[in-house]
Every structure is written in structure tokens, then in C-alpha cells.
Amino acid sequence: MASSLVLLAGCGHRAPEADTTVPVIALPVQAADGSDAGRFPGDVHARYEMPLSFRVGGQLATRYVNPGDVVKQGQPLAQLDPKDANDQLAAAKAALAAAEHRLLFATQQRDRDEAQSKQNLISHLQLEQTQDAYASALAARDQAQQQLSLAQNQARYTTLVADHDGAITSRQAEVGQVLAAGQAVFGFAWAGEREVQVDVPENRIDGVAVGQAATVTLPALPGRSFAAKVREVAPAADAQSRTYLVKLTVDQPGQSLQLGMTADVVMQPRAGHAAVVAVRIPATALFHQGEHPAVWVVRTADSTLELRPVTVARYGERDVLLADGLKPGERVVMQGVHTVSAGEKVTPIAPPHPEDAPQ
Structure with a gap:
């Protein structure tokens, strides 16, 4: 019995187990070219880039240019069906001719009545009525002239011309399409x-x-x-x-x-702003803490993991450029970022394949 007690006492004093560590692929990060940030x-x-359009509406009858064509200022680009505009122009010309004829008659009548009024052959009221008719005819003639000028502009606006030298960048309307005033026909670059x-x-x-x-x-x-x-x-x-x-x-x-x-x-760095010291990491080293990017950093003091937020400057095909959050030389987990946890004690190891190491 005494010998059994000695054996049991010896079994109760085992040596403490060594702390277990997890091997992770982790390497120091290097500073990237400062200009990369x-x-x-x-x-x-x-x-100057803008759409070209007609000032008036109508049916697109002809296109003279295509995307990629280089054009000169004043060159015709497209044409609307001019029939309606030409009819309006003809009507405006006829209205002006009638207004000028009425003005001529009113002028002659005014001259006769003024001469007769000086000889007291007509009443003062009749002279005033004649002068009023002349003023109305004069105003009607001026209005008809303005209508003709507007109709001429409308007829001219049925042809779309380039207002500057440039190039046609896109086509946005087809022949036969009915266009509203201001609807884009071409994209244009000066x-x-x-x-x-x-x-x-x-x-x-x-x-x-x-x-x-x-x-x-x-x-x-x-x-x-x-x-x-x-x-x-x-x-x-x-x-x-x-x-x-x-x-x-x-x-x-x-x-x-x-x-x-x-x-x-x-x-180039702005005056008074220091150049950004950026670091580059493989895309496999980036971890997301919610919606924010982060990386697993191996603490130098105790080889435990710390999840640290970072600022991404640019995403590449195989790597990520970080503008803030890491310093050159800090050791970062490069692979298996979803299999580790904060505070975990790790043993950094190199990648099994040399080509997997960051350049």
C-alpha cells in the first residue's frame, strides 16, 4: 500500500505543457514606390464635349457624317425634311408683301389727307383716323419683317452644321426618326x-x-x-x-x-503635404472587418495576432496598395486570413512556393 501511494503521488506532479502555437504564412511588408499612392x-x-442637336423639330432626312469623322467649322452634318420650314418661309414672304402694300396705300392716304387738312377740306377727326391707319400699317409691316426673319432662321436651322472644328464621337439618331427641338443627334468633341x-x-x-x-x-x-x-x-x-x-x-x-x-x-504631392508612404500586400492578405478593410499583423513582442484596420489606396489584379495602417517591416499574415483569430499565438513561416512571396 505504501508503494502504491508513492506511485500515485508521483503521477499527480506532471510537468506543465508548453504553449501551442499555430503556424501561419506571414512576411514583412515592404514600402512601395511613393508615387503609387x-x-x-x-x-x-x-x-469641350457636348451633344449636337437641331434648334427645331422635324423628321431627320439625311446624315452627312458618321462617328469618327473629323469635321470643320460650318460643315453640314445632318438635314431635316425642309418642306414645313419652306412653306412657313413662303407664307412669311407673302405676308410681308401684303403688309408692304397696305403700308404703301396708308402712306399715300396720309399724305393726301394732310394736304387737304391744311386747306381745311377735311375734318381733324378724319386726319387722325388716317394717321392711325398709317401707324397700324407700319407696325404690321415691321411685324411681318420679323416673322420673315424668324421663318428664314427656322429654314436655316433644318441643316445641322458644326460650330467648331472637331470630331463626331457618337450617333444618337437615325434617318426617318422624328426629332424634337434640342434632341441629341451626334456626340461632338472640339x-x-x-x-x-x-x-x-x-x-x-x-x-x-x-x-x-x-x-x-x-x-x-x-x-x-x-x-x-x-x-x-x-x-x-x-x-x-x-x-x-x-x-x-x-x-x-x-x-x-x-x-x-x-x-x-x-x-505630385501638394505643397505642405508629405508624400504618402504606401505598402503593397498580396490580395490574399486583405481581410474585411464588416465593410472596412483590415489585415492580420503579427505582434513582435509576443507573436500574437492583431486585426488592424487599413486604408486601401488602389486595388490591383493580384495585390493591394495600402496608403495607411501599416508600416514597412511589419509582419502580416499573407494567406489563410479567415482561419485565424485575434490574440492567437502564431509561428510565422515563409510561403511554400517562392513565387507566392510578395514582390
């Missing part, structure tokens, strides 16, 4: 000034201001870059994308900068 994709537009339009996320719009310098490069023109300045920043975000439209005027665009080209815009 201020880089935005965009496309080339004309400084020749000359070019600008680049970019969409800036709301968490980065405070780093963009009117007059800010930028550099524009285009995949279609390798080896070339263009200086630009921010001309306009939208006062409100788009309701669907939650981005702000920013327009940049390109200095000396030349003929090579074509409409619709994709562009890469790099904003």
Missing part, C-alpha cells in the same frame, strides 16, 4: 485642348486640389510623358461608385494624344 487610371477626353479624367476614391480626394501638377503616361505612347494640372474636382461623389471625377488639362498634347486613350496619372 498618387497614381490613378484615367482616359483622354476633349476639353479639336484642340485635351484633358484626362480620373476617378478618385473618397478616402484620397483630400490629397487632390485644383492647380496640382501631375504627370500623364499612356500605354499607347510608350516612352512619352505629358505634364498636366488639375483643372476641376467634382464637388460631390458619384452616387454609385463613391468616387470623385477629377479633370486634368494636358499641356501641349499634340496630335498623338487621341480621344479615348487610357492614361496613367501620377499626382
Whole structure:
């Protein structure tokens, strides 16, 4: 019995188990190019873009141009059926001719009555009636002239002409279609000034201001870059994308900068604003805490996990550029972000395949 008690006492004093750790793929993050945080994709537009339309309504009879055509100022672009306008013009001419004839008769009658009134051959009342008829005829003639001028304008407006040199960007009406006054027929871009339009996320719009310098490069023109300045920043975000439209005027665009080209815009840091120190992580390292992006950071002191909110500057095909929330050198979980939890003790390991490591 004594020996049994000794054995039982020995079993009751086991050595404490070592704390278990979970292996996770985690690597230090590296600083990205500082210009990446201020880089935005965009496309080339004309400084002035607008729809072209007739000032009068009617049936579209002819189109003289198509999308992509380059046109000159004063060149006819389309034609409405002119029959109604020509009929109105003919009626206005006839009305003017009748008004001029009545005015001629009223003028002759006024001259006769004034001469007779000086000889006291007619009453003063008759002279006043004659003068009133002359004034009415004169006003009717002036009104008829204005109606003729309006009818001439209406007839001229049945031909749509280019008011500037430019290019047709779209077609929005077909031959035979009945158009209302002001209904768009073509999209039109003026020749000359070019600008680049970019969409800036709301968490980065405070780093963009009117007059800010930028550099524009285009995949279609390798080896070339263009200086630009921010001309306009939208006062409100788009309701669907939650981005702000920013327009940049390109200095000396030349003929090579074509409409619709994709562009890469790099904003220069604003005066008094430090350049953003951005870091790049693989897309697999990004975790979402509700609607907000976050990453799992391995604490250096005790190798436990911390879920830290971050600010995304730009999403790429395989990686994500972070503008805030991480510092270069901090160790981040790169894969398996949905299988770990806050406070969990981990052992960082390298990816099993070297190509999975962030570049």
C-alpha cells in the first residue's frame, strides 16, 4: 500500500505543457514606390464635349457624317425634311408683301389727307383716323419683317452644321426618326485642348486640389510623358461608385494624344503635404472587418495576432496598395486570413512556393 501511494503521488506532479502555437504564412511588408499612392487610371477626353442637336423639330432626312469623322467649322452634318420650314418661309414672304402694300396705300392716304387738312377740306377727326391707319400699317409691316426673319432662321436651322472644328464621337439618331427641338443627334468633341479624367476614391480626394501638377503616361505612347494640372474636382461623389471625377488639362498634347486613350496619372504631392508612404500586400492578405478593410499583423513582442484596420489606396489584379495602417517591416499574415483569430499565438513561416512571396 505504501508503494502504491508513492506511485500515485508521483503521477499527480506532471510537468506543465508548453504553449501551442499555430503556424501561419506571414512576411514583412515592404514600402512601395511613393508615387503609387498618387497614381490613378484615367482616359483622354476633349476639353469641350457636348451633344449636337437641331434648334427645331422635324423628321431627320439625311446624315452627312458618321462617328469618327473629323469635321470643320460650318460643315453640314445632318438635314431635316425642309418642306414645313419652306412653306412657313413662303407664307412669311407673302405676308410681308401684303403688309408692304397696305403700308404703301396708308402712306399715300396720309399724305393726301394732310394736304387737304391744311386747306381745311377735311375734318381733324378724319386726319387722325388716317394717321392711325398709317401707324397700324407700319407696325404690321415691321411685324411681318420679323416673322420673315424668324421663318428664314427656322429654314436655316433644318441643316445641322458644326460650330467648331472637331470630331463626331457618337450617333444618337437615325434617318426617318422624328426629332424634337434640342434632341441629341451626334456626340461632338472640339479639336484642340485635351484633358484626362480620373476617378478618385473618397478616402484620397483630400490629397487632390485644383492647380496640382501631375504627370500623364499612356500605354499607347510608350516612352512619352505629358505634364498636366488639375483643372476641376467634382464637388460631390458619384452616387454609385463613391468616387470623385477629377479633370486634368494636358499641356501641349499634340496630335498623338487621341480621344479615348487610357492614361496613367501620377499626382505630385501638394505643397505642405508629405508624400504618402504606401505598402503593397498580396490580395490574399486583405481581410474585411464588416465593410472596412483590415489585415492580420503579427505582434513582435509576443507573436500574437492583431486585426488592424487599413486604408486601401488602389486595388490591383493580384495585390493591394495600402496608403495607411501599416508600416514597412511589419509582419502580416499573407494567406489563410479567415482561419485565424485575434490574440492567437502564431509561428510565422515563409510561403511554400517562392513565387507566392510578395514582390
